[in-house]
Amino acid sequence: MPIPTETLPSPKEITRALDRVVRGQRRAKHDVALSAYRHYMAAAYRERYPHLRHPFGRHHVLLLGPTGAGKTHLVRSLASILGVPIAFASAANLVEAGYVGEHIDSVFRRLYLATQRDPAAAARGIVYIDEIDKIRRQEVGGQRDVAGEGVQTTLLAPLDGCPIEFRCDDAHVTLDTTNVLFVCTGAFGGLADIIRHRLGARRTLGFMPQGEDVHALSDDELLARGEMQDLETYGFIPEFLGRFPIISTVQSLSRDDLVAILRDVDESALVRKRRWFQAHGIDLTFENDALEELADAAIRNGTNARGLERMLAKSLSRIEWRLPDLADEGVTGVTMTRAAVRGDAEPLTTCRVATRAPRKGAAIELRRAAQQLLSRRREETAWAPPPPLEPKAPRPMRRPGRRRRGGPPPNGDSCLPFDTT
Numbered sequence: 001m002p003i004p005t006e007t008l009p010s011p012k013e014i015t016r017a018l019d020r021v022v023r024g025q026r027r028a029k030h031d032v033a034l035s036a037y038r039h040y041m042a043a044a045y046r047e048r049y050p051h052l053r054h055p056f057g058r059h060h061v062l063l064l065g066p067t068g069a070g071k072t073h074l075v076r077s078l079a080s081i082l083g084v085p086i087a088f089a090s091a092a093n094l095v096e097a098g099y100v101g102e103h104i105d106s107v108f109r110r111l112y113l114a115t116q117r118d119p120a121a122a123a124r125g126i127v128y129i130d131e132i133d134k135i136r137r138q139e140v141g142g143q144r145d146v147a148g149e150g151v152q153t154t155l156l157a158p159l160d161g162c163p164i165e166f167r168c169d170d171a172h173v174t175l176d177t178t179n180v181l182f183v184c185t186g187a188f189g190g191l192a193d194i195i196r197h198r199l200g201a202r203r204t205l206g207f208m209p210q211g212e213d214v215h216a217l218s219d220d221e222l223l224a225r226g227e228m229q230d231l232e233t234y235g236f237i238p239e240f241l242g243r244f245p246i247i248s249t250v251q252s253l254s255r256d257d258l259v260a261i262l263r264d265v266d267e268s269a270l271v272r273k274r275r276w277f278q279a280h281g282i283d284l285t286f287e288n289d290a291l292e293e294l295a296d297a298a299i300r301n302g303t304n305a306r307g308l309e310r311m312l313a314k315s316l317s318r319i320e321w322r323l324p325d326l327a328d329e330g331v332t333g334v335t336m337t338r339a340a341v342r343g344d345a346e347p348l349t350t351c352r353v354a355t356r357a358p359r360k361g362a363a364i365e366l367r368r369a370a371q372q373l374l375s376r377r378r379e380e381t382a383w384a385p386p387p388p389l390e391p392k393a394p395r396p397m398r399r400p401g402r403r404r405r406g407g408p409p410p411n412g413d414s415c416l417p418f419d420t421t
């Protein structure tokens, strides 16, 4: 939901709004909020002083860090807070202009379509390119690197705000990208080793405190110490990196963060599950150590928050399957313990059963409405269930040796498509 305000929200206001949905990632939230603030202030400033192309410098953001730690979630939330359109692309699919594959103009087409074909709205949107690490320079056996360095070069023009032309249906659209904010993200596997190597060499030269052991630093700590030269070593051209004055990182999420993502964040997976149980008249409670069990499983899998929703769903699947029956039996509360999450105990053992007479069908109204919706659809679309299957007549047995190999079948049917002999 956009912040209701007459002035562009300040970096602090944007960060506060992000805090409600994105747990941890303090540095990334600060960097992204500040970049967006500066970017849209520059857009307004340029309307007064059009001769200044980059009045406050450039603002695009490169965001690095482990998978599932909230990069996409953060930027999607930013777009929603500011009320600007956003288009997503994966750099892994992009190819250099002029070669077969997905081109950057298709991302702008998506942005345009996200605004119901309003070029003015699209021109102030966010272009989010994920897996940007996939366009690092690649050795392709002396051939042109059209999916790596070629894409980096192709992106320079839109990153500079040059107009983009594309076809949308039958229309020819020219989109001014001066005010489009680019956020590029990636996990950058292997970058930590490059940074470690550089820091190790620096230590040898006496630039780092002798007491510090670079091999003891975690990947998160190393990424936070990354510099431009590391990204160049990784395979990015300086011209591309120069378009990103802000290079920020997200960190792996701690156990507390993961528990808080389930428990405290607006519209978390747990909030949605609670609402789902509540629709059946049942309060769902997770004991703290049950939430920690889910967080520990996510840490073990190395998926950060990405797997939480699936793990939560898995832990509840058995009891969820019986939800309408439990509601009919008068169950009003389900408590999940650590053992229930592990599957070592029946979740029902922690159910609080109403002492009063069972409230037959707490979800009955919603179920009735859902059934009516199905019937309504059926009338609207004139959909009719298929007629019952006729009992099959027994197929005549084919007499061996009657059909020539590759020739038409004896009953005159055409040959099977791949039968070319």
Ligand SMILES: Nc1ncnc2c1ncn2[C@@H]1O[C@H](COP(=O)(O)OP(=O)(O)OP(=O)(O)O)[C@@H](O)[C@H]1O
Pocket: 021, 022, 023, 024, 025, 065, 066, 067, 068, 069, 070, 071, 072, 073, 074, 130, 186, 187, 253, 261, 265, 304, 305, 306
């Ligand atoms: N810091 C966080 N705070 C709240 N929710 C989070 C956070 N990180 C991840 N999530 C949840 O996990 C899901 C996956 O996160 P997201 O897609 O943002 O990961 P990512 O960093 O973009 O990973 P990848 O590198 O694989 O694209 C999000 O949709 C969100 O629900």
Ligand SMILES: [Mg+2]
Pocket: 071, 072, 073, 130, 185
């Ligand atoms: Mg992502």
